[in-house]
Amino acid sequence: MNTITTVQAAEFLQAHDNYLILTHVRPDGDTVGCAAGLCRALRQTGKTAYILENPEVTELFTGYIKGLTIGADYTPETVVSVDIAARSLFPAPAKPYLDWVDLAIDHHPSQEFFAKATCLDSKRAACGQLVLEIVKQFADITPEIGEALYVAVSTDCGCFQYSNADAAAHRAAAELMDSGFDPYPINRRHFRTKTFKRLRLEGMLTTGMELRDSGVTALVFLTRAMVESVGAGERDMDDISAFVGQIEGVKNGVTLKETEDGHVKISLRTAPGDLNASAVCALRGPEAVSALVDNLSLGAYNKQFAPNRTTADWICRDEAVVDAYLKDPFCTFKPTAGMFRDMMEGLQYISSEEGLANMDPRTPVYLFSGDQDPVGANGAGVRTVYGFFQAHGTRDLTMKLYPGGRHEMLNEINKGEVYADVLAWLEKHI
């Protein structure tokens, strides 16, 4: 892991040329604004710079990168990613650069360190703040650059309304506004305007909303039928999970969203610093909801191994182990809402700054997993945890991902190899 400061990043950018800038999947204002601002700043100093075309950029953002993009046939000398935390977030046209990013500029704590050098500050509300700090060292902040980076900063802090909109974010915005662009039309377009389709969806959600715990917890269902009935697209559904949280008195917003492949995605939004267990317990209610939870936890895991032999193919490749698992009542019971509540609280704690700061960096850590374990997002989740530990100073950190391995590596068909690796690691450390 090679992390560099904004001063070093500015030196790097001045020392190289022929840039290709990468944005992430489902591009938001932060990644697009950063790319536009960086590209214009590089061109201002006489460099050749382009943003790789990203087919998912919606019409809300295309204006900012007009004239700056290029197709896959361009051969760059230097590749820079902005606001991309992980390889899994590279859009299709950027896949050839999975192992070739010279500089990653990012603000996500889950940064995977896929680049040769990474300029990371996870305390920043937006990646746009980092790009501003970098480019102002070698370029003038023109109104066009100011506008692009303002879109970046304001997007990630919800037009300065989210809890991450700290003084530094406001200062960056003020500095950008000094360049002379007019922020009003931007704020209006991105934060005060909704598509008619979006409003119709919100109307349906409001009609079908269930309020629990005297109005503290709100539950909405967004079905494919609703989405199709209004012809809503990605842009109309952007951040729709935040909708229920806008209702006065609601602390826990639960959005159950049916996905295109028939699964149900549950988004849980709670008031900052207040993970109210009742939000998860609210899922206990009607039978249909319990079926959703079960489908979410197990059905989704099994799907990647279709066509399925059993409902637990995701456990491991050893069919005898899977059959024994399915016969064991201790493995196949349906978990209660309380178990989900406890698990979510635990997950939140262990990935929080507080939890990570409590780890002793001298304790050796060995992470191992199957790279086909859906619970660890096929290895991506394990790499994220590795990044967390690395960022928090764990000195002796080892990770092993077994090709083809599923959830229970100690029961896998290559368990002999797994046991031997664990033993070798233990003997080295004890």
Ligand SMILES: [Mn+2]
């Ligand atoms: Mn961002």
